Amino acid sequence: MNLPKDFVTYTSVLFGPQRWERFMHACEEPAPVSVRLNPWKTDNEVLFPHQQPIPWCKEGYWLPQRPNFTLDPLFHAGAYYVQEAGSLFLDHVLRTHVKTPVSVLDLCAAPGGKSTLMRAALPEGAVLVSNEVDRRRASILMENMQKQGHPDVLVTHNLPRDFQKTNLVFDVILTDVPCSGEGLFRRDENTINEWSLSNVHMCQKRQREILTDIWSCLRTGGLLIYSTCTFNTHENEENVRWICEELGAEILPVSIQPEWNITGSLLSGFEVPVYRFIPGATKSEGLFMAILRKISDGPTCATLPKSLRGQVKGTPLIHLLSDGIPLGEQKGKEVIPTTAQALSLATSPNAYPHVELSLEEARRYLHRESFILPADAPRGFVIVTYQKHPLGFMKNLGDRANNLYPKNWAIKKLV
Ligand code: SAM
Numbered sequence: 001m002n003l004p005k006d007f008v009t010y011t012s013v014l015f016g017p018q019r020w021e022r023f024m025h026a027c028e029e030p031a032p033v034s035v036r037l038n039p040w041k042t043d044n045e046v047l048f049p050h051q052q053p054i055p056w057c058k059e060g061y062w063l064p065q066r067p068n069f070t071l072d073p074l075f076h077a078g079a080y081y082v083q084e085a086g087s088l089f090l091d092h093v094l095r096t097h098v099k100t101p102v103s104v105l106d107l108c109a110a111p112g113g114k115s116t117l118m119r120a121a122l123p124e125g126a127v128l129v130s131n132e133v134d135r136r137r138a139s140i141l142m143e144n145m146q147k148q149g150h151p152d153v154l155v156t157h158n159l160p161r162d163f164q165k166t167n168l169v170f171d172v173i174l175t176d177v178p179c180s181g182e183g184l185f186r187r188d189e190n191t192i193n194e195w196s197l198s199n200v201h202m203c204q205k206r207q208r209e210i211l212t213d214i215w216s217c218l219r220t221g222g223l224l225i226y227s228t229c230t231f232n233t234h235e236n237e238e239n240v241r242w243i244c245e246e247l248g249a250e251i252l253p254v255s256i257q258p259e260w261n262i263t264g265s266l267l268s269g270f271e272v273p274v275y276r277f278i279p280g281a282t283k284s285e286g287l288f289m290a291i292l293r294k295i296s297d298g299p300t301c302a303t304l305p306k307s308l309r310g311q312v313k314g315t316p317l318i319h320l321l322s323d324g325i326p327l328g329e330q331k332g333k334e335v336i337p338t339t340a341q342a343l344s345l346a347t348s349p350n351a352y353p354h355v356e357l358s359l360e361e362a363r364r365y366l367h368r369e370s371f372i373l374p375a376d377a378p379r380g381f382v383i384v385t386y387q388k389h390p391l392g393f394m395k396n397l398g399d400r401a402n403n404l405y406p407k408n409w410a411i412k413k414l415v
Contacts, residue, residue, distance in 0.1 A: 001027045001028065001185065001186070001192070002192065003027075003185065003192065004192065004195050004196065006196065006197050007182065007195055010197070010232065011023075011182070011231060011232070014231065014232065014233065014266050015231075015266075015278065019263070019278060019280070019281060021280075022280030022281060023278055023279055023280040023281070024280075025280055026186075026279035026280035027185065027186055027279065027280075030066075031186050031187055031279075031285055032062055032085060032283050032284065032285075033062065033063045033064075033065065033066045033082075034054060034060060034061065034062050034063065034082075034083060034084065034085040034088065035048065035060070035061055035063060035080045035081065035082050035083065036057060036059050036060045036061075036080060036081050036083045036088055036091075036116075036117060036120075037059040037060075037061070037079070037080045038059075038078055038079055038080055038081065038116075038120065038148060038149070039058075039059055039120050040120075040149060040150070040345050041077065041078060041079045041149065041345075041389060042074070042079040042080065042389075047074065047079060047080060048061050048063065048080075051063055051064075054085050054088055055257065055259075055260060056088060056089045056091065056092040056256075056260060057085075057088035057089070057091040057092065057117075058091055058095070058121070059091070059120065060083070060085065060088040060091065062085065062283065069082050070411055071363060071411070071414070073357075073359070073362035073363065073365075073366060073386035073387075073389070073391060074386065074387065074389055076147070076366050076391060076409075076411070077147070077343065077386065077389035077390060077391055078144075078146075078147030078148050078149055078343055079389055081112075081113065081116050081117075081144070081148075083113045083117070084113070084229075084284060084285045084287070085277075085282075085283055085284040085285075086183070086229075086277030086282065086284030086285060086286060086287030087113055087114060087117070087227075087229075087287055088117065089262075089275060089277070089287065089289055090114055090117055090118065090121070090174075090225065090227070090289070091117055091120075091121045092254060092256075093225060093254055093289065093291055094118060094121040094122060095121055096254045096255070097223060097252065097254070097291060098121075098122060098123065098126075098171075098172060098223070099123065100123060100125075101122075101123050101124065101125030101126045101127075101305050102122070102123075102126050102170075102171035102172050102302065102305060103126070103127055103129075103169070103170045103171050103172075103302045103303050103304070103305050103308045104118060104122060104126055104127070104128045104129065104170060104171065104172045104173070104174070105128075105129045105131065105163070105168075105170045105172070105173045105174070105214075105217065106118060106128065106129070106130045106131065106173075106174045106176070107131050107160055107163075107173060107174065107175050107176075107210070107214055108131070108132070108133070108174075108175060108176050108177055108178065108210070109130040109131055109132050109141050109155075109174075109176075110132035110134065110137035110138055110140055110141040111137065111140045111141055111144055112130065112140070112141045112144035112145055112148075114174060114176050114227075115128065115130040115141065115144075115145060115153070116144055116145065116148045118174065119145075119148060119150045119152070119153055120148075120150075125152075125305060125306075126152065126305055127152045127153075127154070127305040127306075127308040127309060128152065128153045128154070129153075129154045129155075129156055129168075129170075129308070129312060130145055130153060130154070130155050130156070131155075131156045131157070131158055131163075132155075132156075132157060133157070133158065133159055133160075135157060138155065138157040138321055139321075139408065141155055142155045142321050142322050143406075143408075143409055145322070146322065146325070146326075146339070146340040146343060146344075147343055149325075149343045149344050149345040149346075150345060151324040151325050151344060151345065151346045152305075152324065153322075153324065154308075154309060154312050154320060154322070154323050154324070155320070155321045155322040156312065156318050156319060156320055156321060157319045157321050158317075158318055158319055159213075160209075160210045160213035160214045161213040162317050162318065163213070163214055163217045163318075164213055164214070164216055164217060165317055166217075166311075166315045166317055166318060167303075167311065167315070168217055168303055168308070168311060168312065168315065168318075169217055169218070169219050169298075169299045169301065169302045169303050170217055170218055170219070170222060170302050170303070171219060171222045171223070171302040172222060172223045172224075172225070173214060173217065173218050173222070173223070173224050173225070174225045174227070175207075175210060175211060175214065175224065175225070175226050175227070176227045176228075177203075177206075177207045177210055177211075177226070177227070177228055177235075178203065178206065178207075179203050179207070179228040179229060179230040179235050180194075180195055180199055180200045180203045180230045180232070180235060181194075181195070181229055181230055182195070182229075182230040182231045182232065182286060183228075183229035183230055183231065183277075183279075183285045183286020183287060184229060184285070184286070186279065186285060187285065200230075200232055200234050200235060201234065203230075203234075203235050204234045204235050204238065204239060207228075207235060207239055208239065208242060211224075211226075211239070211243060211247065212247070215247050215294075215298075216298060216299075218294050218298065219294070219298060219299050219300060219301060219302040220294050220295070220296065220297060220298045220299065220300055221293065221294060221295075221300075222293070222294050222302060223252075223291060223292070223293055223294075224243070224249060224291075224292045224293075224294060225289065225290075225291055225292075226239065226240060226243065226289070226290045226291075226292060227287060227288060227289040227290075228287075228288045229285070229286050229287055229288075230286065230288065231276065231278065231286060231288070233266055233267040235288075236267075236274065236276070236288040236290075237265055237266065237267035237270050237274060238267065240270075240272070240274060240290045240292070241267075241270055243292055244292070247294075247296060248294065248295050248296025248297075249292040249293060249294050249295055249296070250292065250293050250295050251272045251273060251274070251290060251291065251292055251293075252273075252291040252292065252293055253273035253291075254273070254275075254291065256275070260282065261281045261282045262275050262276065262277060262281075262282055263275075263276040263277070263278050263281055263282070264276065272290075273290075274288065274289070274290040275287075275288070275289045275290070276288050309323065309324075322340075324346075325338075325340050325341055325344040325346055325347070326338050326340050326341075327341060328341065336381075336393075336404065337352070337381055337393050337404075338393075339392040339393065339404065339405060339406055339409065341393075342383045342390040342391065342392045342393050343390055343391075343392070347390075352381055352382060352383045352393070353377075353378040353382050353383070354382065354383050354384075354385050354388075354390070355373055355374070355377045355378075355382045355383070355384050355385065355394070355396075356384075356385050356386070356388070357384050357385065357386050357391070359386070361384075362384070362386035362391060363411070363414055364414070365384055365391055365392070365394070365403060365405060366391065366405060366410060366411045367410060367411050367414050368403050368405050368407065368410040369403060370394075370400055370401060370402055370403045371400070371401060372399065372400055372401065373394065373396050373401045377396050377401075378396065379396050379397070379398060380395065380396060381393055381394075381395055381396075381404075382394055382395075382396050382401075391405070392404060392405045392406075393405075
């Protein structure tokens with residue numbers, strides 16, 4: 001791998017010789033593959049039996065190699081999410097620090113890896129607002145959240161500073177901020193080409209702006225989870241120290257096991273519990289995470305989870321893209337049900353008849369082809385399933401069945 005010279009100079013010193021050598025060695029190897037199961041849709045005995053559990057995530061597993069996820073109907077059914085092992089550490093953090101139903105904001109949420117994880121790890125009764133500033137990425141976020149199937153999620157498309165102008169207050173905010181992406185070097189060559197020291201400093205500046213913009217929406221005593229997928233201390237420890245000193249927070253620890261090989265602070269003189277996942281040391285791509293509790297003055301109570309939905313909807317400044325499970329669309333005399341309804345955990349299994357598809361049919365369905373369902377399949381709207389997992393709707397006319405899978409969700413190629 002052709003790494004930028006300034007990156008090598010800086011990071012080899014930061015890591016020290018041993019860690020650097022192991023990192024360089026890991027960079028030449030294929031990235032580990034990991035998945036997180038959707039606890040409401042499947043359990044591991046069925047889907048990935050005998051795989052290696054990831055110890056810091058209840059539903060996480062490493063796979064020995066990368067299957068073709070695109071061609072697996074269960075992936076599209078939201079039965080699991082393909083997710084980098086380091087980012088699954090958020091599961092351990094939430095299960096340690098969040099035990100009651102809370103109001104949660106995931107500020108930089110697309111494509112939705114950490115939002116889908118949060119929804120699964122949060123106690124029932126919690127309500128999650130998943131926000132993304134980029135419109136195209138927000139659509140992908142919405143798709144992933146709908147595949148997850150949980151109704152207590154609102155997807156919004158706003159700038160961080162928009163929230164400041166509302167009355168919304170959260171118990172927990174995740175800022176998985178845009179960063180220089182050093183942890184993506186192995187996966188995405190573009191991040192190598194875009195990397196420079198000046199970009200690192202520009203990222204640090206933008207991260208501080210984002211944090212400043214959202215700080216007043218966290219209640220005093222509430223949790224800020226700060227994460228990046230980069231290794232340098234400018235975007236990590238320096239920002240954590242800045243949050244503590246300038247915004248007013250204290251750092252909270254979580255228990256970790258020595259065999260997880262998580263690296264702590266690399267900023268000299270800043271010996272606090274922060275968590276860094278370095279390839280070669282930890283079986284992951286790269287992640288930094290810190291857990292902070294707000295101690296500065298601010299609102300003392302968050303918006304109650306049960307009022308959050310109403311408040312978001314009643315705030316014109318908030319651009320709400322989806323509220324839980326979008327229901328059917330009136331077309332002429334008919335209400336056309338949405339794919340989100342089929343995938344929703346809240347839809348009663350008896351609301352529509354189910355028709356089981358073979359693997360080949362399920363792939364053709366996800367490719368948005370129309371085909372004939374078995375002669376005994378009920379007429380009208382049916383939920384098509386693969387291994388009993390709903391994939392979406394078809395309208396069965398007998399001599400053919402119309403495919404209602406969303407165009408922008410469809411898989412492009414079947415090979
Ligand atoms: N949390 C996501 C996940 O786990 O799937 C990954 C988030 S990615 C690291 C950072 C996100 O921040 C991107 O989706 C990007 O569009 C968004 N972003 C970029 N600039 C931003 C800004 N100024 N304020 C807020 N979000 C921003």
